[in-house]
Amino acid sequence: MNGAERPYTLVAELTYRCPLRCAYCSNPTRLARRLPELATGEWQRVFGEASALGVVQLNLTGGEPLLRRDLEALVSSAAGLGLYVNLITSGVPLALDRAVQLARAGLDSVQISLQDVDSEGARRIAASAPLDQKLIAARAVKELGLALTVNVVLHRVNIDRLPELLELAVGLEPERIELANAQYLGWALLNQSSLLPSREQVETARVLAAAAREHLRGRIEVSYVAPDYHTGAPRPCMGGWARRHIVVSPDGLVLPCHAAHTIAGMHFDSVRDASLASIWRESEALNAFRGEGWMLDPCRSCERRMLDFGGCRCQSFHLTGDPRAADPACRLSPHHDRIAAARAVPSGSRRPLQLRTPSMSR
Amino acid sequence: MSGTDAPRSRSELEHWLKTESAARYHDTHPFHVAMHEGRLGRREIGVWIANRYYYQTRIPIKDALILAKSEDPAFRRSWARRLRDQDGERAGSGGLELWLRLGEAAGLEREAMISHALVLPDVRRACDAYVELVRDAALVEAVAASLTETLAPELMRQRIQAWQEHYAWLGADSVAYFRTRITNAERDGREALEFVLTNARTFEQQAACVRALVRKTEILWQLLDAVERACDRPQLARRARLLSDPMSGKRLLLYPENGLLLNGTAAEIVELCTGEIDVDQIVSLLSSRHAVERSVVEPGVRRMLDALRSRALLEVPRT
Numbered sequence: 001m002n003g004a005e006r007p008y009t010l011v012a013e014l015t016y017r018c019p020l021r022c023a024y025c026s027n028p029t030r031l032a033r034r035l036p037e038l039a040t041g042e043w044q045r046v047f048g049e050a051s052a053l054g055v056v057q058l059n060l061t062g063g064e065p066l067l068r069r070d071l072e073a074l075v076s077s078a079a080g081l082g083l084y085v086n087l088i089t090s091g092v093p094l095a096l097d098r099a100v101q102l103a104r105a106g107l108d109s110v111q112i113s114l115q116d117v118d119s120e121g122a123r124r125i126a127a128s129a130p131l132d133q134k135l136i137a138a139r140a141v142k143e144l145g146l147a148l149t150v151n152v153v154l155h156r157v158n159i160d161r162l163p164e165l166l167e168l169a170v171g172l173e174p175e176r177i178e179l180a181n182a183q184y185l186g187w188a189l190l191n192q193s194s195l196l197p198s199r200e201q202v203e204t205a206r207v208l209a210a211a212a213r214e215h216l217r218g219r220i221e222v223s224y225v226a227p228d229y230h231t232g233a234p235r236p237c238m239g240g241w242a243r244r245h246i247v248v249s250p251d252g253l254v255l256p257c258h259a260a261h262t263i264a265g266m267h268f269d270s271v272r273d274a275s276l277a278s279i280w281r282e283s284e285a286l287n288a289f290r291g292e293g294w295m296l297d298p299c300r301s302c303e304r305r306m307l308d309f310g311g312c313r314c315q316s317f318h319l320t321g322d323p324r325a326a327d328p329a330c331r332l333s334p335h336h337d338r339i340a341a342a343r344a345v346p347s348g349s350r351r352p353l354q355l356r357t358p359s360m361s362r
Numbered sequence: 363m364s365g366t367d368a369p370r371s372r373s374e375l376e377h378w379l380k381t382e383s384a385a386r387y388h389d390t391h392p393f394h395v396a397m398h399e400g401r402l403g404r405r406e407i408g409v410w411i412a413n414r415y416y417y418q419t420r421i422p423i424k425d426a427l428i429l430a431k432s433e434d435p436a437f438r439r440s441w442a443r444r445l446r447d448q449d450g451e452r453a454g455s456g457g458l459e460l461w462l463r464l465g466e467a468a469g470l471e472r473e474a475m476i477s478h479a480l481v482l483p484d485v486r487r488a489c490d491a492y493v494e495l496v497r498d499a500a501l502v503e504a505v506a507a508s509l510t511e512t513l514a515p516e517l518m519r520q521r522i523q524a525w526q527e528h529y530a531w532l533g534a535d536s537v538a539y540f541r542t543r544i545t546n547a548e549r550d551g552r553e554a555l556e557f558v559l560t561n562a563r564t565f566e567q568q569a570a571c572v573r574a575l576v577r578k579t580e581i582l583w584q585l586l587d588a589v590e591r592a593c594d595r596p597q598l599a600r601r602a603r604l605l606s607d608p609m610s611g612k613r614l615l616l617y618p619e620n621g622l623l624l625n626g627t628a629a630e631i632v633e634l635c636t637g638e639i640d641v642d643q644i645v646s647l648l649s650s651r652h653a654v655e656r657s658v659v660e661p662g663v664r665r666m667l668d669a670l671r672s673r674a675l676l677e678v679p680r681t
Contacts, residue, residue, distance in 0.1 A: 006609060008621060009619075054607075054608070054609040056605075056607070056614060056616055056621060057616065057619060057620070057621060059619060082605070084603060084616040084617075084618075084621075086618055086619050108601065108603075108618065109601060109618035109619070111618070111619065145600070146601075147601035147617070147618045149618055149619070175599070175601065175618070175674050176618060176674065217671065217672060218671045218672075218674060218676070219674060220674055221672065221673050221674040
């Protein structure tokens with residue numbers, strides 16, 4: 001590790017438990033080991049160590065972080081450290097009284113996800129994601145003067161309703177609307193043939209998002225994440241491997257992203273065994289793909305190698321078997337035909353959606 | 363409005379014109395409200411005077427266009443009085459002269475006002491659109507467009523009171539123009555209304571008159587929109603947090619799930635987004651602080667504010 005790696009954001013995955021069963025979830029489809037979730041005190045120690053490393057943003061996520069009963073205590077200690085505290089939630093179990101407690105504890109912002117324009121659509125993709133509860137949550141967030149982001153993961157099933165989704169989102173008066181195409185990892189990869197939108201759908205969505213960004217400029221920031229399966233260019237995943245973000249899994253693994261522990265053969269260290277600082281500096285797994293020494297062709301001679309960092313290691317592993325390979329989403333990748341094949345799946349051969357199983361929700 | 367094409371009676375037409383124009387008149391524009399509540403600073407008053415001067419200079423031109431549309435000596439004799447009112451019987455008198463004096467009282471240079479160097483592009487567009495509207499319209503519609511002046515006397519009364527109370531620094535003579543407008547606009551408005559009620563005979567003509575008047579109210583509103591935008595006092599949104607980064611020593615602007623590491627100038631600009639001063643003053647301040655030309659500072663300030671605005675990190679301008 002050298003001076004180029006300075007973490008700004010700690011992504012604390014407080015739990016893998018979730019009342020929703022989104023078919024596009026990028027959480028692992030199965031876990032190699034299932035250790036208990038970190039306890040309150042352990043998380044508080046991690047927050048302190050992260051702050052000392054230079055972290056200024058804390059994203060409390062999951063799973064569904066609201067399922068942690070100690071969430072208020074966690075928010076409170078993070079706010080005490082001067083961290084900017086963001087809650088990333090489905091909004092489902094968030095009523096006004098809980099929101100008041102969280103705001104009082106020092107929460108700065110809330111990101112609420114919308115699955116579809118109605119509960120019926122949400123049921124198809126997530127088994128249950130009652131829209132009315134989400135709207136109540138969003139209103140509570142606004143009433144308390146917290147910053148609100150509305151997040152919509154786009155895929156073949158909901159992308160044609162983007163105009164209605166935008167209208168619904170704007171009505172909640174957020175400061176930010178995040179329209180992100182699904183990333184095909186975890187459950188999303190399993191369901192990819194049913195979730196990947198067509199090129200026409202993606203193009204329409206891009207145009208609509210650009211128009212909304214222009215129209216709402218100054219009032220609401222609209223961001224749009226294009227699907228790398230269609231752009232021909234890899235995503236600069238997490239701004240580079242173990243460079244700007246630290247992800248800590250529910251059981252304490254220190255990861256460069258939320259899916260890296262699905263790469264076979266990599267060993268990630270746990271905050272239960274060592275300090276965050278020593279892991280950040282010395283972890284073999286975190287150092288594995290830092291810088292550019294690990295790159296293979298075509299990445300190592302590519303002029304964009306320090307802009308996109310060769311794309312997503314997890315995607316490379318899951319589609320090629322080698323995490324060092326160029327992300328197949330890149331048109332220069334020798335494995336780009338896998339992506340092209342995924343795009344070309346005829347609609348008749350699409351498999352039914354396999355929703356995230358609740359077996360993980362211990 | 364019913365679906366019928368029968369012409370409206372005089373009183374119906376008068377009511378129609380009044381309701382449409384009163385509903386859209388610029389007296390309720392946020393900038394006007396702020397002015398009359400004494401919330402404008404010296405610079406904002408100056409920006410308004412300089413830009414409104416451009417509107418004043420268009421008035422004799424559109425009145426001359428109206429004159430040229432009429433075949434009736436009596437109408438022309440009467441309407442020509444408006445030209446004399448605005449331009450004066452001799453040099454150094456008339457409405458435009460009074461307006462220039464008002465500008466001087468506000469610290470503006472007469473030459474700068476006359477050259478229109480201070481006029482905002484959107485103000486110029488709005489005022490030119492008024493002249494074009496009058497140029498292209500039939501006589502009765504062109505006259506109808508001027509009927510906003512029936513609402514002017516009441517606004518002038520309020521303004522005189524408000525200015526004497528809140529902007530005494532402009533001096534006692536500053537309201538002289540507004541005073542002349544109370545009597546002139548009353549007389550002119552009455553005359554113009556009488557002309558429209560008499561000469562808009564078919565329903566189509568009447569509807570066209572209403573449309574012209576509505577368009578005129580929009581032009582007045584756009585003028586204030588442009589002035590308000592120019593006087594925008596950027597204020598950092600509440601959810602943005604500015605702090606010193608312990609690792610780099612630089613200023614760090616944090617907002618939901620993201621942040622910007624700021625260089626020295628960017629940090630200075632963000633720190634000046636207090637809602638107290640406008641963009642122009644931010645430029646002036648930085649220009650004198652670093653002893654560089656305004657023209658060097660300004661593009662950077664605009665870019666930074668634009669970057670903040672595109673992230674919705676500036677409060678939406680007051681209403």
